[in-house]
Every structure is written in C-alpha cells, then in structure tokens.
Amino acid sequence: MQEYKNRQVIVRFNPYACSHAGECVRGLPQVFDPSKEPWIDVDAATPEAIAEVVECCPSGALSYEYIVAAE
Ligand code: SF4
Incomplete structure (x- = not known):
C-alpha cells in the first residue's frame, strides 16, 4: 500500500487493486x-x-482519510 499525505489528507493506493x-x-x-x-x-x-x-x-484501489488537526 502506498501512502501520499500532507497536513490535511492521506491518500492510499493499492497498486494491485488498480484496474487502470x-x-x-x-x-x-x-x-x-x-x-x-x-x-x-x-x-x-x-x-x-x-x-x-x-x-x-471503481476498483477500491484508492482510499482517503482526512487528518484532523490535534488542538
Ligand atoms: S481510478 Fe482507476 S486508475 Fe485510478 S486508482 Fe482507481 S482503478 Fe486505478
């Protein structure tokens, strides 16, 4: 699983699930x-x-999660 993130969001990518x-x-x-x-x-x-x-x-290869800033 690959992860790409900044301070607001994480995008995860599963290359094996990608249907292109x-x-x-x-x-x-x-x-x-x-x-x-x-x-x-x-x-x-x-x-x-x-x-x-x-x-x-459509394949579920991509997912995301919002990052909630800790106060
Ligand atoms: S939208 Fe299509 S090309 Fe992009 S990650 Fe999902 S399956 Fe792969």
Missing part, C-alpha cells in the same frame, strides 16, 4: 499523474476535491 480505469487521472490530472514520481500530489488540489475523485475509483 483512469477515473482518477481524468478527474484530477494535476493530482493523479502517472508520468510523475510520486504520481499522486496531494498538494495539487483541495482535500475535498481529492476525496470526490477518490470516491469515483
């Missing part, structure tokens, strides 16, 4: 870019926009 449907790349190409390393840039969009696209992943 491309929903993520089409939905937010600035975040999900397989030509880049790392291929997921969680700083390139708002956590809410990323969450919306992650929920469209």
